[in-house]
Amino acid sequence: MNLLGVGCNYHKTAVALRERLAFDGDKLPRALDAICSRHDCEAVILSTCNRVELYLAGEQRLEENDVVAFLSEFHGVPAADIAAQLYAHRDGDAVKHLFRVAASLDSMLIGEGQIAGQVKKAYESAQEHDSAGPLMHALFQHARVVARRVRTETGIATGHVSVSSAAVDYVKQVFEDFGDKTILVIGAGKMGGLTLKHLRELKPRRILVTNRSPEKAAAVAQGCGGEAVPWQKLDEALAKADIVLSTTGAPEPIVTRQGYEKIATKRAGRPVVILDIAVPRDFDSDIGELDQTFLFNIDDLKRIREATLADRMKHVKPAEAIVEEETKKFVKKWASGRNGVVIARLQQFGEARCQEIVDEVLARFNGKLSESERAYLKQRFRLLANRILHGPISALHEEPHGEKGHTLLEALRKLFRLED
Numbered sequence: 001m002n003l004l005g006v007g008c009n010y011h012k013t014a015v016a017l018r019e020r021l022a023f024d025g026d027k028l029p030r031a032l033d034a035i036c037s038r039h040d041c042e043a044v045i046l047s048t049c050n051r052v053e054l055y056l057a058g059e060q061r062l063e064e065n066d067v068v069a070f071l072s073e074f075h076g077v078p079a080a081d082i083a084a085q086l087y088a089h090r091d092g093d094a095v096k097h098l099f100r101v102a103a104s105l106d107s108m109l110i111g112e113g114q115i116a117g118q119v120k121k122a123y124e125s126a127q128e129h130d131s132a133g134p135l136m137h138a139l140f141q142h143a144r145v146v147a148r149r150v151r152t153e154t155g156i157a158t159g160h161v162s163v164s165s166a167a168v169d170y171v172k173q174v175f176e177d178f179g180d181k182t183i184l185v186i187g188a189g190k191m192g193g194l195t196l197k198h199l200r201e202l203k204p205r206r207i208l209v210t211n212r213s214p215e216k217a218a219a220v221a222q223g224c225g226g227e228a229v230p231w232q233k234l235d236e237a238l239a240k241a242d243i244v245l246s247t248t249g250a251p252e253p254i255v256t257r258q259g260y261e262k263i264a265t266k267r268a269g270r271p272v273v274i275l276d277i278a279v280p281r282d283f284d285s286d287i288g289e290l291d292q293t294f295l296f297n298i299d300d301l302k303r304i305r306e307a308t309l310a311d312r313m314k315h316v317k318p319a320e321a322i323v324e325e326e327t328k329k330f331v332k333k334w335a336s337g338r339n340g341v342v343i344a345r346l347q348q349f350g351e352a353r354c355q356e357i358v359d360e361v362l363a364r365f366n367g368k369l370s371e372s373e374r375a376y377l378k379q380r381f382r383l384l385a386n387r388i389l390h391g392p393i394s395a396l397h398e399e400p401h402g403e404k405g406h407t408l409l410e411a412l413r414k415l416f417r418l419e420d
Contacts, residue, residue: 001057001091001092001095001135001331001334002057002058002059002060002061002062002091003055003056003057003090003091003094003095003135003139004055004056004057004062004063004064004067004088004089004090004094005053005054005055005056005088005089005090005093005094005097005098006053006054006056006064006067006086006087006088006089007046007051007052007053007054007086007087008021008051008052008053008082008085008086008087009050009051009052009053009106010050010051010108012085013085015049017077017081017082017085018049018050018051018052020075020077021052021071021075021077021082022047022052023045023047023052024047027074028045028047028125028129029125029129030074031045031074032045032125032126032129032131033129033131034070034074035054035056035070035131036131036379036383037375037376037379038070039056039058039060039062039066040058040059040060040378040379040382041056041057041058041060041062042056042057042058042126042131042132042133042134042135042136042386043055043056043057043126043131043132043136044122044123044125044126044131044132044136044140045122045125045126046101046118046119046122047122048115048118050107050108051101051106053101054067055094055098055136055139057133057135057136064086064088065083067086067088068082068083068086091331092327092331095139095327095330095331096323096324096327098119098139098140098143099142099143099146099147099323099326099327099330100320100323101115101119102115102116102119102143102144102146102147103116103146103147103150103151103156103319103322103323104116104147104150104156104157105150105156105316105319105320105323109309110156110309110312110313110316111156111157111158111312111315112157113151113157116144116147116151119140119143119144119147120140120144122140123136123140123141123143126140127390130383130386130387131383132386132390133347133386134343134344134346134347134386134389134393135334137390137393137394138330138334138343138393139330141394142326142330145326146322146323146326149322149326150319150322150323153318153322154315154318154319154322155311155312155314155315156312156315156316156319157312158308158311158312164194164195164197164198165198166301166304166305166308167195167198167245167275167277167296167301168195168198168199168201168202169304170273170275170294170296170301170304171199171202171243171273171275172202174271174273174294175242175243175271175273178202178203178204178205179203179204179205180205181202181204181205181242181243182204182205182206182207182208182240182241182242182243183196183199183204183206183207183208183226183241183242183243183244183245184207184208184209184210184229184237184238184240184241184243184244184245185207185208185209185210185220185224185226185245185246185247186210186211186234186244186245186246186247186248186254186282187211187246187247187248187249187278187282192245192246192247192277193220195245195247195275195277196220196224196245199243199245200224200225204242204243206226206227207221207224207225207226207227208226208227208229208237208240208241209221209224209226209227209228209229210228210229210230210231210233210234210237211231211248212231212248214228214230214231217229217231234254234255235259235262235263238255238260238263239263239266239267241272242270242271242272242273243272243273243275244272244273244274244275244276245275245277246274246275246276246277246278246282246283247277247278247282248278248282249278250278250280250282251280252280253280253281253282253283253284254282254283255282255283255284255287256284257284257286257287257290260283260284260287260290260293261290264290264291264293267292269291269292270292271292271293271294272292272293272294273294273296274287274288274293274294274295274296275296275301276295276296276297276298277297277298277301278298279298281297281298283295283297285297342396342409342412342413342418343393343396345416345418346389346392346393346412346416346418347389349416349418350382350385350386350388350389351382351385353385354378354381354382354384354385357381358377358378358381361377362374362377392412395408396408396409396412
């Protein structure tokens with residue numbers, strides 16, 4: 001297989017160094033081109049805020065020191081600063097590591113869904129820049145299968161793990177339909193904005209916004225498609241609201257129990273959910289004792305979040321079992337499966353034909369090219385072969401294994417005159 005995975009992540013590498021090693025902007029395509037040219041290899045680079053990982057494969061065995069040297073030169077960071085921070089996985093271990101990453105088992109928040117999309121994007125970038133060859137195509141396509149299995153066959157992704165999304169989860173336990181509901185937003189804090197974003201996805205009938213500053217109320221209302229309400233009419237708005245989101249910076253409660261009891265008499269027994277995420281709290285804690293009044297403060301929501309995380313941890317073991325199973329399946333398929341043999345032969349076929357053309361071109365120029373120009377020419381032809389063979393190889397991976405045998409497999413053998 002000759003696969004090497006090298007990287008660093010949030011486990012032991014400080015964010016300052018991860019930022020220096022990140023492949024953001026135009027660095028990613030330049031890095032893919034540079035490392036493929038330098039080592040005549042396939043490459044996929046995964047670069048996120050929590051990790052930087054390079055997956056490399058080629059005929060020649062690559063070492064961790066090769067990657068350290070590349071990173072040092074490319075980013076201008078001393079090799080000594082990088083080497084101690086990197087981990088390296090080879091062949092089956094590298095496969096397993098990628099599958100764990102894609103399945104969010106190596107994430108800061110176990111079960112988060114963003115990483116699967118980031119892995120997919122890294123592979124697509126490699127495809128776009130012709131740095132992914134047969135092994136990377138097979139590996140990263142299989143990683144998507146693993147991530148999907150873990151998410152659908154375990155409960156590792158159930159529930160939300162942010163305070164704002166936990167708040168919305170609770171609201172959905174109280175109300176089933178939101179088309180007739182009114183949301184009241186009090187204040188304009190950052191956390192309130194994130195929570196409001198989630199609440200808007202419920203598609204409520206209307207959103208009311210109030211703030212001591214009329215200008216801020218108008219700005220928030222405009223941003224969420226709501227209606228600004230004067231601060232003096234807070235009690236009236238509370239009587240109309242089904243869901244209250246409060247996030248002011250007041251030094252003491254803005255709504256007392258005595259005050260809210262008067263408001264409650266105007267509600268005709270309708271339930272209300274009050275999400276008091278202000279610190280200090282905006283609502284007197286005793287208000288939650290009133291009938292049909294569900295009051296949650298920031299500590300309550302954090303406890304819901306922690307309970308969700310604890311529940312997710314129960315699903316880690318079955319998720320790890322899926323990763324182990326799929327790792328063995330992939331390694332076996334690549335090493336001894338008929339597809340792996342034909343893919344390897346196709347790769348050899350492409351490389352042999354490329355070398356023939358390169359030799360002819362170099363002979364034509366008769367020593368007029370520099371070493372760097374010769375290396376560049378060779379790499380361009382190799383990438384051309386990868387692009388031509390990508391279609392047949394992808395189709396081979398997608399073909400179901402039926403009782404009648406691998407018809408596409410046999411067709412590729414005949415089309416490319418591949419020896420058994």
